[in-house]
Amino acid sequence: MAAERGGGDDNINDEMGNQLQLQPENEEEEEDDMETEDRDGEDAEKPSIINFDTSLPTSHAYLGSDMEEFHGRTLHDEDSVQNLPVLPHIALILIPGQTLPLQLFRPQEVSMFRNLISQDRTFAVLAHSSDASGAEIKAEFGTTAEIYAFREEQEYGIETVKIKAIGRQRFRVHEIRTQADGIRQAKVQILPERILPDPLCALQFLPRLHIHTPQTKQSQTPPPQDRCSQIYRQKKIHCASMTTWPPWVYALYDSKTLMSRVKKQLHEWDENLKDESLPTNPTGTQWVQAHRCF
DSSP states (O other): OHHHHHHHHHHHHHHHHHHHHHHHHHHHHHHHHHHHHHHHHHHHHSOOOOOOOTTHHHHTGGGOSOOEEOOSOOOOOTTOEEEEEBOTTOOBOOOTTOEEEEEEOOHHHHHHHHHHHTTTOEEEEEBOEEOTTSOEEOOOEEEEEEEEEEEEEEETTEEEEEEEEEEEEEEEEEEEEEOTTSOEEEEEEEOOOOOOOOTTGGGOOHHHHHHHSOOOOGGGOOOHHHHHHHHHHHSHHHHHTTSSSOHHHHHHTOHHHHHHHHHHHHHHHOTTOOGGGSOSSGGGGHHHHHTOOO
16 A cells, blocks of 8 residues: 555656646746747837838829820910910919829810810919808919820720829919800910019118128129128018018018928928928929929
């Protein structure tokens, strides 16, 4: 009996020994699993870097890559009167230099743009607006748009035209009439592109300029516009104190100030944006509108 008990105890001890030997291995496996889960968690927390091609939004590749492209540009004489077909069912303010992508399927519009391709490829985009009640106000101004890429296709018996146009010149609307085919024709006057002088430049009296600015050689004298702009930026606060308006009012409409604010905002949206890719001319800031990706 004792021997049997002894044998039974040995068997129990052997089984316990086997169990004790297996426990460290199980702990190691659990630790390995935990380390793997931690690594997976760290990998999941790391954001994946996506290199987005910023040229895609402005290329409008969704319209197709096999579009017929046109070269050259159509510019009308300033103050001349032109009759242009009006782009229907579109409410926007087109900026000169801005790309306008269109995909049209109404038979009236398809026929209109098919005829434009054989002519000067120019149409009118009216600057519509609305009053406080939401009612549409008759447009008094607009922008000419010129087609530079065109594609016509037919699917399921429906004719569709895909167009890329670009804003060219601003105009004033004189008259709008509707033709028998339903297409509206606008009689417009092309407006000149005027660059207004700085509002505070006239306050820079010549005697005061000689006092506050260093003398330079005649050969190094900058152009009058650049010199006036430079002086204005240096004496902006002082000049504004001579008017009834505070300095911040003039800063709201100062092209240089607006341009620096736009660049600052663009850098906040894209840290990799380089200043070399941005325009240096304040009037070229319509580049922002033409290349906006938002």
